Structure formats: structure tokens, C-alpha cells
Amino acid sequence: MAKNENQFEEPEIIYIPDEDGNEEEFEVIMKFEVDGSEHKYMMVVPLESDNEEEDEVYAFRYEEEGDDLKLYTIEDEEEWNIVEETFNTLLGELDESDED
Template sequence: MAEDVEKIIIPDEEGNEEVFEVLYKFDVEQTGKQYMMVIPVDGDPEVDEVYAFRYEENGDDLSLFIIEDDKEWEIVESTFQTLIEEEDL
């Protein structure tokens, strides 16, 4: 039986909505925040980048935040790489 894939819609700068598949959601102890890694549903998985966002959930509402701090980004990227390596084992 296929696993349910979580999808979210993220508007771009022009207001166009793009659908993304949520690859991972995870907490990072060092920052005390939650993050998700997403990839465009309609894209080419061989070419498209994986996007990372910090997120907060409030009931049914989901707020996404761009990770602008370099140090925070390094921590999130390192955590994501660890998750990928653990999954491949």
C-alpha cells in the first residue's frame, strides 16, 4: 500500500502557486525549531533542488520561513545530511 505523501502549496514572488512534496520534517535541537525539506511535485527529481524552510504549526495553519542565517542554515543542512545517511543504511 502506497504511503500518503504530504503536499503543500507555496506561492512564488509573483503569487503563482506551486505544489511541493514534503520529503522530511524534523526538529533541530541546536535551534529549538522545526524544519521541512520539500521538492516541487511537477519538477524533474534529477534536476530540481531540495528546498528547506523553518516552519511553525498553529492548529491547521502552517507558516513557512526562509532560512536566512548562515549558521542556522549550516545546522539544518548538516541535520538533513545525517537523516539521509541514516535512511540509506
């Protein structure tokens, strides 16, 4: 269904400006492509969180241009549903492989 580029290596950290222009650190937890789409997606979690028990996961469509990374919010509900379903499927596959 999708290609998972997530590998066990040092965490990838990206910086995303908040609404005040302050750079916040996020860890990329997964990158993937959806079959039938040219878009690439990433899931990130904030490195600093007030609630350690349950981190919020954010999804972005992204493009790489050399060393530059451009992030786009997912505003289309249909696209969001596809990304969410793919993420949950890949997460389930990771959980199953951890049980083996």
C-alpha cells in the first residue's frame, strides 16, 4: 500500500516556526509515500511537550529541494483521511513486527 522510509537510525530533527515566528523542534517519526500519489508525507512529534504521556502527532506533505525542506499543511479532508489511514496501517505493521 505504501512505502515506509522510516529506518532505525539517529532521529531526524526539523524546526518549524510557530505562529509567533519562534522555531520549535520536532522529531520526524515516519516518512512515507501513498500509492497512486506523487506526494511525500511525514509525521512529526514535538521534542518539548507539556504532556509527556501523549504526544500530539502532526502530519505534513513535504517536498525536498536540495537541502531545503518545504512543508505543506494537509487541508483537504480526503487527502487527510488517506494519510491517516496509511499512517495507522504502517504503525500496525511496525507493532506486528515488534511482536515477532
